[in-house]
Amino acid sequence: MTASALALALILTAPLFGALAAMLMGRRGPAIALATIIATAAGTLILLVIIATEGAVHLAIGGWEAPLGIQLRADGLAGGFIATTALVMGAILAVAAKPFAGGKTERRSAYTFWPLALLLWGALNAIFLSGDLFNLYVGLELLTLVAVALVGIEGKRETLAAALRYMMFALMGSLLYLLGAALLYAAHGTLDIALLAERVGSAPGDIVAAAAITGGLAAKTALFPFHAWLPPAHSGAPAPASAMLSGLVPKASFYILLRFWFEAAPDLAGSGVLMLLGGLGAFAMVYGSLLALHQDRLKLIIAYSTVAQLGYLFFIFPLAGGESAAQPWAAGAWSGAIFHALSHAMAKASMFLCAGLIIEAIGHDRLPGMKGIVRALPMTVFAFALAAITLMGLPPSGGFTAKYLMMTASFAAGQPFWALMLILAGLLAAAYLYRPLALAFALPDEDAPAPKAVSRARQFAPLALALAAILLGILSAAPFAFIQIGRPGAAVEGLE
């Protein structure tokens, strides 16, 4: 028994065990979740220590090495995502404990929420650790089905429509991904990422496979223009679900996209594709932000913000992919995008949780009703503000570190366009996040009904997430070094 095997086993199975247990014991959801959090967190901590001290962890499942078996790989990138997921899930589940509490008799949503949420976690961990494209497919499918179910958990007409809409994109995405994987296997006889890296060339099969995989994952990541499903889906779900859906789920497909382009098929990445992805990302940033400006419901604002923020991530392709991969700035660009992914996960989850608490307090999330909410929910509004700071990319936050790194890389790469887009997006983010914040700070209308009280302990969870996002910025050095561990391509080097 090795520590790394133990860690990986805990991370992979604890949420799944938890989910199965929750399925079995309907009213014990919160307690099971707590146990899961503890177990997974323990595994995560062990894994982080191992990665930090010994470098990337590699484990052949069942002892079967590639190409026959499935390889688990935990490098700095995976470790970062797993740790962030654990943190975010912990906070989300803490907040969810009340609305989805077990109660005397079993309730539908309270019953299904816990196994679904834990399955989502399990799927995420499975994806982050997997080194095999087909295994990733299964994990992705698990994630997708769970996510769709969570979107529809409210059971209202709009949420069901949103879930169905999401389902369409998700099905299409899965199929396309599967098509790509099939073609790759047909051509190269393996789906192990490390092996593929040696074998993938630019044969027509590889190109079609790459195109299909990219299209499929882009649809799942809600990259503009495939985002149409996202705002209704993320805004319709209950807040804890939204937090997972917005903060974590798109990161998984993005993560696979990263693994694919940077590790499995680095040679295939021509400047055309990279620019295309980056360009769509830039468009998404502006487009999502503009639409977020126009929303009158808090959760819709946050959801459109996700559309915009996911756009950032795709700058990694022009800045760190292709010919840039070997350049000194690639490390910065790459880390910047990862920083963004991580801090966005925390901040966005925090925001949705805040929105959930606000809805609990005032019964809805229409902006005018939020006037003066700061008096009733000071910690929540503060958490929202901190999360907003991260999303705007203002220092000192993880969002800022991300923006700084990416901007530096974009100037160094001679592509200042991306830097300007980052600035623009930051400003737009400030604009659309400002509205709810300003309303929250305003004096309440005199005839407004008094908001219901929300306990401080529950308000603390989103605050902790937002603070974590800020801390990620203040203490950037260690995470920066960490996510470089096992980074594909160029050697780890500092910024010039």
Next chain:
Amino acid sequence: MMTPETAVIPFWPQGPVWPMLVLIWPLLIGALAGVPGLREKPIRLLPLAPLPALLLALARPADATTQAPDVLLGVILTTDTLGLTLLGMTAAIWLAAGLYAIAYMKAPRKPAVFTGFWCLTLTGNLGVFLAADAVTFYVSFAAVSLAAYFLVVHDGTPKALRAARIYIALAIFGEAMLLIGFVIAIAGSDSLAIADLRATLTAPAGEGTLHPAAQGLAIALIIIGFGLKAGLMPLHLWLPLAHPAAPTPASAVLSGAIVKAGIIGLIRFLPEGAVDTGVLLMVIGLASAYIAVLLGLTQSNLKAVLAYSTVSQMGLVIAVIGAGIAASDPQALLAAGYYAMHHGFAKAALFLSVGLLAVTRGGARIALLAGIALLGASVAGLPGTGGALAKAAVKPAFDGFALMLVTASGIGTSLILLRYLVLGARVETQAPHPPALMAGPVIAMGLCALILPWILWSVFDPRPLGYLAGVGALIDGIWPILVALLIAGIALSPPLAGRIRGPAIPEGDIAAPLERGAIRLIRAVTEMEPPVPQAHEWRRVLRVIAPAEALERRLLPWRVSGLVILALIIVVALASA
């Protein structure tokens, strides 16, 4: 200048302490006015304030320099002849006016404020005569200029308020001009010493010196700044407004002492050898001397008449200074100071007499009028008076036509003071007899005007006094007065008396139109709407969003989104191929 020497004890001056005390003492007195126990009758403190200065002037120490590097940008004070003389004169006038004020201002409004600013003004007025560095001079000058506002405004009547408003506007304008002039000079010399500043204003063009245009600008600005205070036409307009508005003791110090601050400024700062400047000053000064008389003759307010007389006299002084500069003649500058000293005492006495006229009856009144006549004659240069000496001292600076004009200016001087005498004789008496504290200062000042020039002649003029006994000098001294009497006689003769109507020129002549113009300008500025960007309106932003919203509606149906996904696959494939 950038690293002043360090004192052993912070703030303790190097060199003689007395000159510093001269300046600090009045400030302390002024501050005392605010102390509760003294607040009720603070006016009584006024005479105390100038005493150290007077003592210093009487002691006549040798030229010495006092430095206080920690204060301001490094204070330097010197005691030279000219400065000490004028310092003495100023102190004396302030002392006299202070004593006078005790009796004159029985129930003043806000006595503490009046006392405080009286002392502050006094400090500034004394400071200009002692200062040897530009900053100290400037600070003193600003103090005397601006604090005097409170002396002018003291009565609080609408008239006083208006006069004070115009006074302060002009004073600040003057300050600003002066500041620029100083700054240019300091920048050119990289020094704060007045002597260096003066030098740099005429230094030949070259490396490290000022551009001639800058020199010219600085000189012009300095003339404007000081000319304003000294009543140089056309910057004189505050005098006829402020003097009548102020309480009488304040008028006395304004005209007798404060105006001299401008004179000393011109003397101290204008460089010798600036021929064009000198000639220009001479022309303006002489013109002032005459025009002011004409304007003054139209006035019916006693103090306004005196004010125009001051303007006229100062014109003369400035002409002397101009001549001195043009000829690089330090003697002329000294003479200008000498002349100013005489004028200070005389004008102080005359102004103080205005208050006395209202409280004097019978024989005393006749004696008073006679005294006024004598003082007027002195100012006009009647031989034997102090004024004759003053005139004699300045005349060598001129020749030819200018000399004639200077001599003939006695006519105007006499006329305008006759006008004062006539108007003064008509003043109705309100009180039985004058308090000693009012009469005393008038007499003292008058005596100073008549006698002190005799005592100080040797200090200022190398020529023997006997020169004044010459026939030419006597004739030159008398004929203008005779001509003036003749004109007055004709004007006052029964056939003409009351028939001559001068144009109704308001006090301060050009002040009214300027004031209107200024008000209009300020109003225009105030109502001007600058194009300040106020673009943070949501509606405009929302208009930008409209196309995005339309696109969003388009993309929502799966048939479109799905198609886009297919398209992306094709595009990615093509881009990779």
Next chain:
Amino acid sequence: MIASIFDLTLCLVILAAAGAATLGRDAFMAVVFYIVYGILIAMAWLRLGAIDVALAEAAIGAGLTGVLLLAALARVARKAGKEPASAASVPATTIATALAALVITIGIAYAFLTLPEPQGLQGHVAENLAASGAENPVTAVLLNFRGWDTLLESIVLLAALLGIWTLAQDEAWGGRAGLRHVTRPGSVLAQFGRILPPIGLLVGVYLVWAGSKQPGGAFQGGTVLAAVWIVTIMAGLMQAPRVADRALRAALVIGPVIFLALAVAGIFAGAFLVLPPAHAGWLILAVEAVLTLSIAATLAMLVFGPPEPEEKR
């Protein structure tokens, strides 16, 4: 292997069925064509030498999916007041979609035609088959070499079930799953329902048992067992279980739980999901057995759908 006329014909028929299923106007006919299509595809799999896949396709792809589609169609027709007519005109998007699909098809075909020399894993599998504990290479892959996929896959099924349960109406929660018996007693189906279960049970168990050596396995077997259960309920012989039923839930999770436990036990061998060669055989069998149970239960519950309100009964 050279394509025969049969292959060509089969392909054409497959395409025709698929065309009818995707492009046809009538939804019901489309589903029927789809079921036919599924069976044809299963034949194609046989032609490609993939008997396991053929079994799976027939049982799951054609059978279960068809049942699900038919049931959904029926319920939607009952519930949806109106049916949106398909496009009467041909809008530009349709043409563009057709073009795009065509281009992609050509691209895929081209990619397929230009595939490099095959580098299959037959060799690797054969080499390690002995250590895998299964004689059927497909089972070896499914339960050993790529057991993690299979484990996740069994959980995917549960996830789908959870998703379906989520769609229940709140007041119906805890009640019996949705599918009701739809036959009169004594009808053909009812008779069928009496005969089928024992046979089905046998077939199912056999498929699992045989799976380790020959084609067949947990999924195929589970499907058959699920079908048996479904038919039994349709025939009115049994009632659908309550979703809150402990036994049902235990049955649902037992397979994945055991499998997971086995995976975790791998840490004692320094890895994850390790089947020691010495015990691999019975371990696989045991896992398959419990998995089959869970899969059968899950598949059946998938077909039953969410619980429905009691009063509607």
Next chain:
Amino acid sequence: MTALLPVLILATSLIPAVATFFIAQENAGWRNALNLGGALIKLGLILYMLIAVAGGTLYEARLEFVPGLYLLLRVDALSLLFVTLSAVLWLLTTIYAIAYFGPKPNLSRFFGFFSLCVFATTGIALSGTLVTFFIFYELLTLSTWPLVVHKQDDKSIIAGRSYLFYALPASGALLVAIIWLESATGPIEFARAADLRLLDDTSLRIIFALFVAGLGVKAALVPLHGWLPSAMAAPAPVSALLHAVAVVKAGAFGFVRIIYDVFGIALVAELRVGLPLAMLASVTIIFGSLRALQQTEIKKRLAYSTVSQVSYIVLGAALAGPYAVIGGLAHLVHQGLMKITLFFCAGIFDERAGIRRIDQLNGVGARMPFTSVCFSLGALGMIGLPPLAGFVSKIYIGIGGIQSGAPWVIGVLAASTLLNAAYFLPMLYRIWFGEAQDDSRPGERPFGIIVPAVITGLASIAVGLFAGWDLSPLAWATLIVERDYLP
């Protein structure tokens, strides 16, 4: 110790900031003790450092941010000038604010963010690299917002919006400038001249312009000043903070850093960007004064006055001659003292007598003598009346202008002086000579509200009157220039 002290100084503001958030509203004693204690300790530490730095000691603290990029706290003479100013004014403002608010609601929030602002300002002052500067600069932006909207009414909210509307794009510009520059030169430390010549002239000019845009908002350069007047909706201690302690000063301070420590005088001259900046500052000086003249509300007029006055600092920095910088740096302190006096007094007028508009000032001199005297001192200092503080700065900047070949600057100074007089004197006139409508005597109590105003009022005389003293701001500015910026 040399690494610890800068961190300690930051902590003296940060710890009270964070702790205050957790203090209940009712617990005024603890809150006040915490804030005042922090301010006092900070002041003590700074005094200690002042002496040490004057003697040549260097304080540095580094923290790795991302590889190759350090957050650097470094104490040089310039930082100390700013940090001393903000520390002294922080203490006074805290005293004032405690008295001003009394038992009003939301005070923990207020004092928390207030201390956070000071923390950020201190950070700005001590920053040793551009990135560090930027981070604290942004922190300042953010922590100021809750203060601007503190009253939470519509006006405050609009003001807050306006503030961010200007500040955030500016920070974007700043960030682009920094990153563009550093992408060519590597991380820039103020103390070590980087070779900017790696970029071409045009790029450098654009970068400089971006810096101007980025810092110009806080320094309220026209046309980026719009937020400042509307921010007047905030309570008086906030105005004091915005105008004197922290915000606008941070912008002006940034200009000094950029011109002298990043670009360097030589390069600025070579690129010919100093002159346009000086002109922009001059336009601001005049424009701000004109706008001030148009205002009818006291605080708005003061705000526009700040717009005008802060540009003196920028002007001094842009002229890039020794005298001009000395003047600019000295004005940093002088303006702070004078303007905070004015705002303290304006706050007292408002809070105690409800006086907000200028026409309500009539005769208030007799009713509130102490406040009125302090207000007058501040106003006269602003006009540049000698020997008050403003005069000294003006002289130096004017001299610097001539020596830098920009003699038109003195015209600007003169015009500004006149305009300052034009908008301040009528206020003083009303205070002292206006006809009072109301003879009540609103108390100038408690002491906490008036004492800070008196102290700053007296200080604004003292720093001018004793400008030649070795420890005066002017002398310190001279030291900075002699030590760091003269070749």
Next chain:
Amino acid sequence: MVLSASLLYGLCGAALIGLGLYGFVVHRRLIRRVLAFNVIGSGIFLLFGAAAYRDPVAGSDPVPQAMIITGIVVALSATALALALIVAHARLARSDALPEDDRSGDPDEGRP
């Protein structure tokens, strides 16, 4: 080039994918989309299986077969959930299509 069976079925799979994609995108009725989804899926599997069968000597590659079985089960799960969603949606919306795809709400094709 001789048309091998694997080639034939591979091309057939490609055609099925294309057919399915078209159907998936253009259909308004959700059930029809799910059906098309399954067609695409089986097309991909066929392609995959055909590719695995290219080497007649070695026989069919078992790894793709296992993957395909997994894929089929996954597709079934997705289908089941999708259909259940459609049914639930239809119950509330009384329509078998999403609101934006409903003819009545479609501005492009406003024909009665």
